[in-house]
Amino acid sequence: MSGIRFDGVCVAYDGNTVLDRLDLTVEPGEVMALLGPSGSGKTTALRAVAGFVRPAAGRVLIGGRDVTALPPYKRGIGMVVNNYFGFVYNRKELAEAPRTWEELLDARYKGKLQYSTPGVAGDGTAVLIKAMHDFGGKEPAMEYLKKLQANNVGPSSSTSKLAPKTDKGELLVANGDVQMNFAQSKSMPNLGIWFPAKDGGRPTTFALPYAAGLVAKAPHTENGKKLLDHLLGQEAQKLVSEVGGGFPARSDVKPTDANAVELTGLMNGVEIFEPDWADIDKNLTAYVDAWKSATGS
Template sequence: MVQRAVRERGNPQADVLVTLPPFIQQAAGKGLLQTYAPAGADQVAGADKAPDGTWTSVVNNYFGFVYNKKELKQPPKTWDELLGSRYKNKIQYSTPGVAGDGTAVLVKAMHDFGGKEQALAYLKKLQANNVGPSASTGKLAPKVDKGELLVANGDVQMNHAQTKTMPHLGIWFPAGTDGRPTTFALPYAAGLVTKAPHSANGRKLLDFMLAREQQEEVSAIGGGFPARRDVKAATDANATALARLMDGIEVFEPDWNDIDKNLSAYVEDWKSATGS
């Protein structure tokens, strides 16, 4: 999405850009977004919006993994379990630097293993079981549900929606070195495109997405989490299931400024380590 917006810079076609970190920061850094704080943005946590007002999270979400519940009686607990022979040619994750959820694999591994070098050393070993990179995260869950894969990466909102039509799909979170499962917020963030052809309507759309009524319906309609702090937890079926899924999961906050600044180098190091 960011690459397309760069190509269209001279003649913008989009009014609003919606993408995940660190790509929303990348868009802002390239001057693709203009300053606009939607109504209700003051109720969005500081870490979930740009200090300069170029983007704001509109739906919260979390990084996760999926597994095949039919083939595996219970999900793996740790990263190291994925190195076992049971997972030979049965693991796939989307490409860091290309897919938001693929970049998230690298972010979480760096956190859980205590640094970039440790994470890359692990991902190099994981290549023995890895099918290979995928440009699209969305294509992985159907493969897991069919049993072509046993484990793949994803995100909670997307995968929870997919479980309704994919009965063998389960969601899980690998544990760090201390044995505690972890994840981090991977929100859908939106910003008004610089020189947007319909700026007024773009502002209205951003206001609409952050309005209290829409935020209260995020779980029921979108299967995600509200971005506003002043919206109380919903009680619909999706909200209940999502709360149960996140219970006991430690949520950490990545240094997105560092990731945005060093993403290209991190991705190149990942390519070197994995031979991708």
């Protein structure tokens, strides 16, 4: 019996194929990593397993059971968080980070600002989620993003390419994620991390979700539990910032290494909110369509 199996899975966002007849089996007890650039389908594959995206064709099986049509809460998949959505800026060209969304409408950012494409790259969808939260809903967020389009370079399917462009000065501002950008900043001296606020409000962010879980009644369940127990154990969690430049998933673990101190300072004063994932799952296509209409994309 296989642990997790993709059987000819196809997922497309508005005509852009992200997973094209994916066939992949992860055996019980096997540890597998998905590697590839931003926009290559890693997150989409995980979302398909967790139930946050419905394949246009093919099946997703967990423990030999077809779960393609099952909602997330019936799949037995757990969520582990260790990263936050953020933005980057060029520290050489800008004396300090922008503070608000509204500042990005200034003419100095024309042709010097770019963000990942919503509905194509996961971080692009995160731009929509954060904007809707900060501006208080879909309509005001789309109205703002319509104005911002005058400065936007254009679509980007790869978030990982935006930080190097920002470091070189090709861009002044772009989106990213804290863990990736923190690691990149070690070799990109002009890269700074910041979190936009609505004018008059606090800077905000939210935790990017990653899925981890055990297959019910599958062989080697005890080994799977041991792996998760190890990854979530105090000793491993204490090393998350030092080794991975990320944040512990456990709130009771407080690393004190240099990276942890720097990351804690970075998050100081930033409001962390919890998106309504059920609403996003239900209305994602409508939100992306609204963004396309507003921006003419």
